[in-house]
């Protein structure tokens with residue numbers, strides 16, 4: 327029974343870094359994710375003058391409720407959308423001139439509804455090149471707060487960024503949301519804000535955040551549920567068993583719900599208090615599934631879909647087109663390279679059954695999830711290679727080693743090629 331140790335959650339690590347930086351006192355983050363996204367977030371804080379100690383298994387952050395320690399900074403957000411969308415709001419609550427830029431991939435990704443909301447709140451924010459995209463500059467002078475309306479139909483990260491800002495404003499925030507995707511990520515945000523002493527609640531479509539700042543704490547980061555999806559899918563695909571400790575009934579992350587999709591397809595799933603086990607049964611049925619809440623696991627499902635006995639149709643995932651790449655088209659293109667029949671629409675993908683017989687080079691588009699998802703298919707199809715296997719560094723630099731170990735642990739248990 328392979329036990330798989332999954333690294334910490336990217337989303338939780340990013341939020342904890344924001345909360346710790348804004349809190350009164352010193353926060354210890356236990357088992358944070360060490361990856362390009364989270365190192366980039368921590369580096370951004372350092373640029374803004376925060377003290378961040380990074381020992382291997384615990385990060386220590388000296389909070390500054392008054393905001394960044396410097397009055398000028400240039401912050402490079404790399405590929406991380408959490409960094410690129412959360413850090414500008416932290417800076418907005420301070421006093422100084424702060425410039426943010428990001429990689430070419432992240433520059434392409436949208437930001438407009440967030441910058442519009444920040445401007446509505448009186449923040450002096452200028453996009454230096456394309457409107458609604460990085461690079462941007464903020465002339466910060468604190469935020470008074472009040473009522474604001476937000477369209478988070480493209481990304482919940484806009485809402486998370488504003489929620490995190492709420493307690494740092496002078497009067498608090500009332501954020502009315504006209505549309506929202508990836509809602510479970512907002513629940514992670516509000517739960518973590520409460521753990522850092524904030525007062526936040528929801529009244530229908532309005533999120534109400536009281537002023538009053540954050541309190542430092544010691545915060546343990548749970549394993550990343552999106553990362554775990556590759557290992558759970560591997561078990562379902564190969565008729566073996568995988569247990570992930572640290573992700574159970576109390577998990578904050580909605581992406582653990584991916585195991586319910588595997589259960590509907592025929593896998594046996596046991597979610598206990600402190601761990602989750604998926605056992606493949608040899609049966610993998612097709613299904614139609616709405617993945618609006620858990621769309622980071624759409625590529626995981628797409629990559630195992632051809633092995634199902636019927637068509638797999640994934641719906642309501644338009645926003646996967648504005649992630650690290652256009653994930654609907656990237657999945658379709660790579661499945662076609664493997665000889666699979668696929669159709670896509672504005673917000674859906676449908677994959678016909680048909681086990682690929684030979685591998686191909688997977689075009690990664692610099693997207694970690696394309697690599698990790700098609701590595702799962704590689705357990706059944708010989709000869710799958712990647713044009714950029716290293717892009718897994720965004721969330722899981724050790725992925726290829728961990729997956730090779732899983733493969734060794736599974737050999738002899740099922741049809742692992």
Ligand SMILES: O=C(O)C1=C[C@@H](OP(=O)(O)O)[C@@H](O)[C@H](O)C1
Pocket residue numbers: 336337338340408480481482483486507508511621622645
């Ligand atoms: O808030 C977060 O930590 C995240 C929210 C989700 O993004 P969207 O809200 O843009 O779908 C998710 O895809 C991303 O990997 C992490």
Ligand SMILES: C=C(OP(=O)(O)O)C(=O)O
Pocket residue numbers: 405406407408622649650695721
């Ligand atoms: C979409 C993702 O990342 P982010 O939006 O945080 O860059 C992801 O990790 O799949």
